[in-house]
Amino acid sequence: MSHKMRTITIKDVAELANVSKSTVSQYLNKRYDYMGEATKQRIKEAIEELGYQPNIVARSLKQKSSTTIGVIVANILHEFSTQIIRAIEDQCHELDFHIIVCNADDNPYKEKNYIDMLRAKQVDGLIVFPTSDNVELYQELLRQGMPIVFIDRLVSNVDVNTIMLANEDASKFAVDEFVKKQHERIGIVTTSTVNNVSPRVERVNGYLKALETHGIPVRSEYIISAELDKVQDELDQMMKLKDPPKAILAGNDLTLIEILKYVKEHNISIPDDLSLIGVDDVSFAEIYNPSITTVAQPTFRMGKQAAEVLINQIKNGGDEERQVFRFGPKLIPRQSS
Structure with missing residues (x-):
């Protein structure tokens, strides 16, 4: 037979x-x-x-575990996000867990739909780059005992383990580098801070504190926080000031790209006309001409830690006190600063 x-x-x-x-x-x-x-x-x-x-489904029903976790990213286009996902996947593969990746586009409604879908698939836990508008949903998940880890963002009134960059230090390192190169007219460009997205808010705060430390007066017209499609217009206004900034800190990889497009279009020479440092060590930083000074996040260590913390919660019930794990950034000096 x-x-x-x-x-x-x-x-x-x-x-x-x-x-x-x-x-x-x-x-x-x-x-x-x-x-x-x-x-x-x-x-x-x-x-x-x-x-x-x-039969994986039958085994998961018998073991009451799907050995699967859901990962919901705010924006999968961020190089930071893709590197973190890769590190999570590496760590989960080592521990015989699978991952399902969802992209929420910073949209609370889309995020909620993905969370509902992942719960229906009986995932064992969630790693989330959270929006700030689903607090009640997160609290409900915690009441149900769903293991959760947040990455990159703090959400007030939600007590979960969170993996974060020391964001204020990232801005401080960049401002210190600019000051070392004799700059005083220093600007910062981030994506919108309207929803209090913690890394953006913290990076602006770090920039303000660093200027104060160096005795440089804050100029509000040197601070841009805008939706990505508005960054170039805002930048244009800033660069047309009577005395525009001579150095700019890009708050993340996507704003860095918008600044580079603007610089190319307006024939601005880096670093002669404008010094530039970006938070996030983008893959093209070394090969761009001139090479771009960046403040790198230890993305692989952060993703690995997120997976370890979550799987530990899944396996051990996770009654331990919740923590915020802060990772130190590193300045990588190149030619653009």
């Missing part, structure tokens, strides 16, 4: 390998502690010969 005629089961594998069903189950779950190499080899060969496919 052909094996193709019916579903191959653990029992079939056990019979062919001449072991018990529980031994096959231990093999499938990678519990090899008391298993000899010859037994492992026999089971492996039996699985290959029979073409056995483990």
